[in-house]
Amino acid sequence: MGEASRNPKTVPVPVKTLEQQDLAMLIAARQGLIEERTAHANRMRAFLLERGIALPKGIRILRHQMSDVLDDGTNGLTQIARTCLREMQARLLELDEKIEEIVGMMGQIASLNEVGKILQTIPGFGPLIVAALVAVIGDPRRFRCGRDMSAYLGLVVRQNTSGDKIRLGGITKRGDAGLRTLLIHGARAALRCLATKENGKMGNGRLRAWCLALLERKSKKNVVIVALANKLVRIAWAVWTKGTAFNAAIA
Numbered sequence: 001m002g003e004a005s006r007n008p009k010t011v012p013v014p015v016k017t018l019e020q021q022d023l024a025m026l027i028a029a030r031q032g033l034i035e036e037r038t039a040h041a042n043r044m045r046a047f048l049l050e051r052g053i054a055l056p057k058g059i060r061i062l063r064h065q066m067s068d069v070l071d072d073g074t075n076g077l078t079q080i081a082r083t084c085l086r087e088m089q090a091r092l093l094e095l096d097e098k099i100e101e102i103v104g105m106m107g108q109i110a111s112l113n114e115v116g117k118i119l120q121t122i123p124g125f126g127p128l129i130v131a132a133l134v135a136v137i138g139d140p141r142r143f144r145c146g147r148d149m150s151a152y153l154g155l156v157v158r159q160n161t162s163g164d165k166i167r168l169g170g171i172t173k174r175g176d177a178g179l180r181t182l183l184i185h186g187a188r189a190a191l192r193c194l195a196t197k198e199n200g201k202m203g204n205g206r207l208r209a210w211c212l213a214l215l216e217r218k219s220k221k222n223v224v225i226v227a228l229a230n231k232l233v234r235i236a237w238a239v240w241t242k243g244t245a246f247n248a249a250i251a
Helices: 002-006 018-050 059-071 079-112 114-119 127-137 146-152 177-195 206-217 221-242
Strands: 157-159 168-171
Touching (some): 018 127, 059 079, 079 114, 114 221, 177 206
Antiparallel strands (some): 157 168
């Protein structure tokens, strides 16, 4: 601590506001419920597999096909097994409702906040991403530029450079893993809108042209998605610090 206080380059960790703490608590509670729901769904699928009933992967498929399995009287399930699985199905739906309730609370906080309204004008940024970004970042002015904020979230390229040899690897994956995952999912949703006529929030400006050009150069779509997430974080820093909404025509 004494060494850090004498180092002028040491960046202090900012104190979180009550709003940030509330959002962080909601994010952690949501993540815990999602993990519990995943474990519960895997347990249900394992029980069915022991009885010779195999369901495809995916919690959505399990949610939709579970009732058909339980109502089928020819699949060999005993009455005790059906009763137990119905209770587990009810618990799965209960977890879904709790997760949606937390997401709704986060959306309300993001919509009532002026910063949240501005950030939601960015392509791929919904209430969940905005709430997580506000909870983790707090004040964007502590970063010199958008790239610094993107580096803080681990979305910049890792450099293994020695002398005149420049070697670029994957992203650093530093910072909050949950927020970075949400940002990549948001970029994937924004990229999916390119196939529509409206193009969503992206419009027909330079950002869309940049995405299309990158898709032509890169063979792997995931590389384009991560690059777009990096770009959107930089846009978020500019929009956040200037207090102006995203404009697709000039972005």
